[in-house]
Amino acid sequence: MNSKLSNKISYQIPVGPIHPALKEPVQFEFTIEGEKIIDVDVGLGHVHRSVEWAGTKRNPIQILYLAERICGICSYCHPMAFSLAVERAAEIDVPERAQYIRVIHQELERICSHVLWAGVAAHEIGFDSVLFLTWQIREKALDLTEYLTGNRVTKGITMIGGVRRDITKDMYPTILEGMKFFKDNFEKIRKIFLDDKTFKLRSQNCGILTKENALKLCACGPTTRASGVKKDVRVDQPYFAFGDLDFDYITPDIITGEVNGDVYDRIIVRLLEVKEAVDLIEQCLDKMPAGDILSEKKPAKILSTLKKVNGEGIGRMEAPRGEVFHYVKLNGNESPHHWKVRAPTYNNILPWIPMLKGNQIADIPIVAASTDPCMSCTNRVAIIDNGKKYQLDKQQLYELSVKKTRRLMK
Amino acid sequence: MKNDYLSPDQIVKSLKDEFKTKIFDSRIEKHIRGLKKTEFYHIWLKSDRNIIKDIVRHLIKLEKYPHFAVSSGYDMGEKIELVYHFSIYYGLKGKEVNINITVELPKSDPTIDTITDLIPGALISEQEKQEMLGIKVKNIPKDSRVFISEDYPEDTYPWRKDEKGPEKTIRNLHEVKK
Numbered sequence: 001m002n003s004k005l006s007n008k009i010s011y012q013i014p015v016g017p018i019h020p021a022l023k024e025p026v027q028f029e030f031t032i033e034g035e036k037i038i039d040v041d042v043g044l045g046h047v048h049r050s051v052e053w054a055g056t057k058r059n060p061i062q063i064l065y066l067a068e069r070i071c072g073i074c075s076y077c078h079p080m081a082f083s084l085a086v087e088r089a090a091e092i093d094v095p096e097r098a099q100y101i102r103v104i105h106q107e108l109e110r111i112c113s114h115v116l117w118a119g120v121a122a123h124e125i126g127f128d129s130v131l132f133l134t135w136q137i138r139e140k141a142l143d144l145t146e147y148l149t150g151n152r153v154t155k156g157i158t159m160i161g162g163v164r165r166d167i168t169k170d171m172y173p174t175i176l177e178g179m180k181f182f183k184d185n186f187e188k189i190r191k192i193f194l195d196d197k198t199f200k201l202r203s204q205n206c207g208i209l210t211k212e213n214a215l216k217l218c219a220c221g222p223t224t225r226a227s228g229v230k231k232d233v234r235v236d237q238p239y240f241a242f243g244d245l246d247f248d249y250i251t252p253d254i255i256t257g258e259v260n261g262d263v264y265d266r267i268i269v270r271l272l273e274v275k276e277a278v279d280l281i282e283q284c285l286d287k288m289p290a291g292d293i294l295s296e297k298k299p300a301k302i303l304s305t306l307k308k309v310n311g312e313g314i315g316r317m318e319a320p321r322g323e324v325f326h327y328v329k330l331n332g333n334e335s336p337h338h339w340k341v342r343a344p345t346y347n348n349i350l351p352w353i354p355m356l357k358g359n360q361i362a363d364i365p366i367v368a369a370s371t372d373p374c375m376s377c378t379n380r381v382a383i384i385d386n387g388k389k390y391q392l393d394k395q396q397l398y399e400l401s402v403k404k405t406r407r408l409m410k
Numbered sequence: 411m412k413n414d415y416l417s418p419d420q421i422v423k424s425l426k427d428e429f430k431t432k433i434f435d436s437r438i439e440k441h442i443r444g445l446k447k448t449e450f451y452h453i454w455l456k457s458d459r460n461i462i463k464d465i466v467r468h469l470i471k472l473e474k475y476p477h478f479a480v481s482s483g484y485d486m487g488e489k490i491e492l493v494y495h496f497s498i499y500y501g502l503k504g505k506e507v508n509i510n511i512t513v514e515l516p517k518s519d520p521t522i523d524t525i526t527d528l529i530p531g532a533l534i535s536e537q538e539k540q541e542m543l544g545i546k547v548k549n550i551p552k553d554s555r556v557f558i559s560e561d562y563p564e565d566t567y568p569w570r571k572d573e574k575g576p577e578k579t580i581r582n583l584h585e586v587k588k
Contacts, residue, residue: 044534045557053568053576088439088452096445215475218531230501231477237506239441243448249501289445314452314495314510316479327482327493338484338569346480350531 010038015364015397026349026373028356028364035360040353055339060086060160060306061299063339067326068154070341073116076109077319078326078341079158084239085328086160086336088313090306097291098162099241100284104175105148105157106240106317107277107284111182112141113320114270114277117372118193121267124365125202126402130192137185144178147171160302162294172285182278186271193267194255201408203263207355207367210261217350221322222273223371225251226266228259233318245283247276263370270372307334319344321372345373362404365397415499416472418451418507425455428468432458452508459513459522462494466528469509473498478529481536483543485571490515490543492522517572520545542569 015028027043051070055063060082067078080102087094094102115138122130142152149155149165157163167175193199209219214227224231230249234242250272252258252265259265296302315326322344331337348371355367416424422436435456442449457465469476479495494511515522524547526533536547537556544567558568568576 043556045555045559048557050568088441099444216530218478218529220477233506235503236497236500237441237450237508238448238504239443239450241444243444243504244446287445312454312493314508316508323479325479325495327480327495329482329484338482340480340482342480346534347531350533 009033013361028352028368030356030361030364032361035362037356037359037361037364040356042349042352044349052339052341056335056337059303059334060336061303063336064158064160065154065156067341068156068158071343072153073113074109074319074321074324074343075154076105076157077317077324078343080106081315081317081319081324081326082328082339082341083158083160084315084317085313085326086306086315086330088315089311089328089330090309090313091311092161092295092305094162094295095292096241096289097166098293098295100288101163101167101293102240103242103245104167104281104284105155105163107280108141108145108148110277110320111274112138112145113372114274115141117270117320117369118189118267121263121366121369122193124369124398124401125199126405127199133192134189137182137189140178140181144175147174159294159299160306161296162292164294166293167285167288175281175285179278179282182274186275186278190271193271194264198405198409199267200264202366202405203267203370205260205262206363207263207359207370208261209351209355211259213351213354214261217354218347219322219351220347221318221320221344221372222250222266222269223322223348223351225249226259226269227261228253231323233316233323237316239317241284241287244287245280247280250276263366266370303334306330308332321345322348345371348373360404361397362400365401415502415505418453421472421498421507421509422453422455424472425465425468429457429461429464432461434458448504450504450506452510454510454512456512456514459492459515462511462513463523463525463528465511466496466525469496469498470528473500476529478525478532478535481532481539483539483545483569485543485569485575486514487572489517490520490545492539492545494525515545521548522546523548524550526551541567543567544570544574 010031010033013030013032015030025046029041030037031039051066055066058066063082064079067082068075070078115134119131119134146152148167149157157165209227211228214224214229220231228251232249235249250269252268254272255268309330310332312329317324324344325342327340328336329338359367418438426433433455437454439452440449477497477500481492481494483490483492492513496509497506499505499507524536526536533552534556536550539545540547541555541558565574566576566579567574
C-alpha cells in the first residue's frame with residue numbers, strides 16, 4: 001500500500017481511532033500523495049460493547065432499555081426496531097393510535113438528529129456561530145421530547161405492543177407551537193446552508209458518492225438519497241402509520257434539479273427531511289384515531305407470552321441516518337436465542353472509501369461527517385514520514401479545515 | 411424498467427422453479443399497517459448453502475442492485491445458521507419486498523461462498539460472521555477482523571454457544587477477589 005506506481009512519494013496517514021469529525025472512535029488509514037488522498041482503509045470495533053451478546057442474557061423488555069443505550073441520538077429507533085422484530089415473531093398487533101404516536105416520536109427524533117448534524121457540519125468547516133444557532137433550535141426539539149416522554153435523551157417510550165405514554169388533546173398546543181418554531185427558523189437555516197458562498201465552496205463537488213457506488217455498496221438513508229437513490233423504508237414498506245400519511249422520497253433534485261451526490265446534496269436532503277418531519281407530525285396530530293396505546297398493559301403478561309414463542313422476525317425502520325435493521329430469533333426461552341443489530345452506519349462505512357478518494361486532507365472532517373456516522377471521533381492523526389513519526393492532533397486537523405475555509409473566503 | 415415487478419408469490423415461485431428441491435421451505439409474511447390497511451411482505455426461505463450465489467444472481471435479474479441489509483447468524487448446536495436479509499423493489503412506493511434466506515452450515519465444515527463479488531456492500535457483514543461465529547467465507551476479498559481486536563484469543567467466537575464460545579473470556583466481577 002506504501003508505494004504506488006507514480007513518481008510522487010505516497011505517505012500513509014492513520015487517522016483515529018478517535019475521529020476528526022464526530023466524537024466517536026473509528027480508524028482510517030489514508031494513503032496520500034501531497035495533499036491528495038489516493039486510498040483509504042477503515043478500521044472499526046473500538047467501541048464494540050457486545051450489546052448483541054448481552055441481549056441474549058436478558059428478557060425482551062429488559063432488552064428495550066439496553067437497546068436504547070446503543071446510541072444516544074437514535075435512542076428511539078433501536079428499541080423500536082427491536083420491538084417491531086419481536087412483534088412480528090410473536091404476531092402481536094399494535095393498536096392504531098400507538099402506530100401514530102410511534103410516528104410522532106420517530107419524526108421528532110429525526111428533527112433532533114438532523115439539526116444536531118447541521119451544527120456539527122458547520123463546526124467542522126469552522127462556522128461555530130452556526131453551530132450555536134442550530135443547537136439552539138435543537139434545544140427546542142429536546143424540550144419537546146422531554147414534554148412528550150419525560151426524558152431528553154434515553155426516551156423510555158417504547159413497549160412491545162405499543163408505546164408507554166399517550167399524547168392527549170391538551171398536549172397539542174405545545175407540540176404545534178414547537179412545530180411553528182421549527183417552521184419559522186427553517187428559512188434562516190436554509191439560507192445559511194444552501195445560499196452561503198463559503199458553504200457552497202466547501203461542500204459542492206466534495207466527497208462525491210456516485211449513484212452506482214451508492215447502490216453497489218448498499219448505502220442507506222440520506223447518504224444514498226443524496227446520490228439519487230430512492231430508498232426510504234418509510235415509503236418502501238410503510239410500517240407504523242406511514243401508509244396513511246402524505247409524503248415522498250427526498251432527493252436533492254427537488255431543489256437544484258440535478259443530483260451530484262456531494263456533501264452539498266447531503267445537506268439539502270437533511271434540511272428537507274426536517275421540513276418533512278414537521279409536516280408528518282402535524283399530519284399525525286390531525287389524523288390520530290382514538291383508542292388504546294398498548295395491546296397488553298401488563299409487562300409480566302407480555303413476557304409470559306413471549307416465553308412461549310418460537311419464531312423469528314425482522315424490524316426495519318428509517319432512522320435519521322438510514323435504515324436500522326434488527327433480527328430477533330425467539331426459541332421458547334426467557335431470552336432471545338439471537339439478536340442482530342444493524343445500525344445505518346454499518347452500511348455507510350464502505351461508501352466512505354469512494355467519497356474520500358481524490359479529496360484533500362482538509363476535507364476529511366466534512367466528508368466523514370457528511371454521512372452522519374454514528375460510532376465515534378478522532379483525537380489524533382499520526383503522520384509517518386519515512387519512519388519518522390509526527391502527529392497531528394485533533395486540534396491541528398480541525399485548524400487545517402478552518403484554514404481552508406478562510407482561504408476560500410478571501 | 412421499474413414498472414414490471416413480481417408479486418411475493420411470483421417471486422417465491424420463480425425461485426422454486428429455478429432451484430427446485432434446493433429450496434427447502436418458504437413462507438410469506440403479510441403485514442398490514444395503519445388505518446388505510448397498507449400491506450407489505452416479508453419472504454422467508456430456507457435453502458441449500460451451495461446455491462446462495464445463484465440466488466443472489468437470480469435476485470439481480472429481478473432488481474439490478476438488490477439491497478443487502480445484513481446477514482444474521484446463530485449457533486444451533488450441531489450447525490450454524492446464517493440468515494441473509496435482502497430486499498428488492500425499493501423506490502417503488504410500498505412495493506418493496508424483504509427476502510430472508512436461511513442457510514445451514516454444519517460445524518464440521520462451516521464454509522460458504524462469498525457474495526461480495528456480486529454485492530460489494532456485503533463485505534463487513536461477511537467479515538463479522540467469520541469472527542463472531544468461526545465460519546469461513548470462501549474467496550472473501552479482505553480476510554481480517556473488523557469489530558474484534560487483534561489481541562482477542564484465536565479460535566474463540568463470541569456468538570458460539572459451545573466450547574468455542576466466549577465464556578472463558580468473561581470475567582464476572584463478583585467472582586474476582588479485589
